[in-house]
Amino acid sequence: MSPTRRVQRRPARGAWILQPVSVVWLVVLWLLLWGRISPGLVASGLVVALVAIALFPLPPIAIEGRPRPIPVLRFLLRFAWDIVRASVGVASLAFRRDQEAPTAVIGVELVTRSDLMLTLVAEVLSLVPGSLVVEVDRTGPILYLHLIGVRDRADVERERARARETEARMIRAFGSPADRDALARDRAARPLGASAAVTSASTTGAPGDPEAPR
Amino acid sequence: MTTVLDVLAAICLLGGAALSLAAAVGVVRFPDVLSRMHAASKPQVLGLLLVLIGVGLRLRTQFDITTLVLVAVFQLTTAPVAAHMVGRAAYRTRRLRRDLLIVDELGERLDAGREGGPPGPSDGPGRPDG
Structure with missing residues (x-):
């Protein structure tokens, strides 16, 4: 796989989840700022969240995982x-x-x-x-x-x-x-512990062998 | 019950204050910018969290606790970003004690990029640079 192919440019599958998640998060933030919950606060929070999302749309991020x-x-x-x-x-x-x-x-x-x-x-x-x-x-x-x-x-x-x-x-x-x-x-x-260094030059010395300070 | 909560609050507040003090000492004593950012991004964060928990245990009202939760959330999400930006700028402007480094794999990578080898991190394609 070439390095350029790994960088995702197009919005991947699952990107649409982000917008509802953002709205819910902004409403929760609104309620936390007010410090209480009432139907009026939820409604006004929803309005503010939707306006904020419409005015400042976020770049698409792929959310593909599911928490276990x-x-x-x-x-x-x-x-x-x-x-x-x-x-x-x-x-x-x-x-x-x-x-x-x-x-x-x-x-x-x-x-x-x-x-x-x-x-x-x-x-x-x-x-x-x-x-x-x-x-x-x-x-x-x-x-x-x-x-x-x-x-x-x-x-x-x-x-x-x-x-x-x-x-x-x-x-x-x-x-x-x-x-x-x-x-x-x-x-x-590549099991843990046997992990290779990123650059091969001068970092492959035996463990515990301190390099001369530059 | 209130006494127990008050004692817990006192312990948290004192612990948080001690960690914040240690962070301040670290910022003064550590040898270079990158080491100082460690002090700012770890003991200081836990210190603040402990202070917030202590304050929450003492105040015990819903309104205050939601505000404290917000402070904690934003501290946890923003401290690493700030530390990264300062650290990155410090590394790039050579504000670090190179004589103290055992390994510098980023320096090797950047040098390789300058000598026409594989591109260094700053030349990566499509990188959202800040």
Whole structure:
């Protein structure tokens, strides 16, 4: 598959779902802002939502997945735990004496082909352990993450595996059938832990072998 | 019952305040912009969420709680976007301590693109650049 073919240009099947979803979300937002529910508020919210959607139409996004309750619950619990752990971890880094500790920028190859899933994975990874999205390559797709609190190559590879595992959890929770197939194929070809680096040059060193600083 | 809720609220508020303080210390002490964004996008977010939970437990009225939920939702959705935009700009303008990097796969990719190799991320087709 050529890189250009992977980038979706046309609205895919299922794009029509987006508009009702947006309307419902805007009405919920309206009710949350008012802080109570009454028939008049629902009606006025509906009017405001429809006007807003008509004036500012959103670009079509393919929503193909269907959430599965148990994987969603597993993902949410893990996400909450990860946020707590990441926050405590980064907070303790702030108080350590040595502020010259190493960091890293890595490229993580994802298996999803959906823009929406890519966006969600990027959001989630920004909120969980020591990783920050600095660049997105939509054609791979590859997410480039900045890591702190890594000491050596082994730590870097562990973070890479963790990012891929986060994506896998999200695809299992609400990915499209195509993404689930891609995930199964990817895991069969390239099990976690044996994940290859994105660029072959100079990143294939043995784990734990620190590269000379540039 | 109210005492229990008040104690829980106090714990949440203090925990949230402590995390926010740690985030502030991190912003001051971390060596470069990208590391500082970590402090801004993680302990600060959980700190704010804890403060919101604490306030919700103390106030206990429907109106306040819906507002708090909105604050939490928008914090969770916007913080990563802001962190990404700042981080991306910082990387591109070389505002990071390269001597501290163990690996820099994005730099390798961009260099390869400049030397006529495979296109770097900025040259990807149809990319909605912000």
